[in-house]
Amino acid sequence: KAGVTQTPRYLIKTRGQQVTLSCSPISGHRSVSWYQQTPGQGLQFLFEYFSETQRNKGNFPGRFSGRQFSNSRSEMNVSTLELGDSALYLCASSWTANNEQFFGPGTRLTVL
């Protein structure tokens, strides 16, 4: 069974631009969560989607948004990029709530 895949793996953007990251969960998994990983703040929860509905949201500004499609694939969008948005963005999927999550390799975003 294929694991969680994320595209692209690397991105370089400039301040003010926007970016869209994509995540394909493990087949059959309906929950997709997003996390930001930085050296200073560690791993922080962004949001979780289940059956196309945002179920939980972390403490991030409204510039961070996401969505989930009917096939459970998910995208997250960051608008008006700031230097501090440079991070590894991780996607994780699971069957349902309160279950173990399987992580993808991440998208490394660099904002210049």
Add this chain to the structure above:
Amino acid sequence: AQSVSQHNHHVILSEAASLELGCNYSYGGTVNLFWYVQYPGQHLQLLLKYFSGDPLVKGIKGFEAEFIKSKFSFNLRKPSVQWSDTAEYFCAVNVQGNMLTFGGGTRLMVKP
């Protein structure tokens, strides 16, 4: 809001030494607990999990963890580490949905 503390940020051990990594969380209700590992250049992988039942849980690669509810702790142990255990280890708590709260991580280096 819940929080997770990992007391050891960096640990250096020689092969065959025993390992114990501390993890404490702050939340008074029911929690699911996890240890994830991130090997150099690889994505986060689940080592073990605790949902309920026997507080001593065994995971992959000879790791185990003990949930002590009265101490709000979920320490990770391995009797004899190998060079291949060099990695970063993350403790995480799940209170609702699939919203993981992670500790700051512990970097383990095992000297051959």
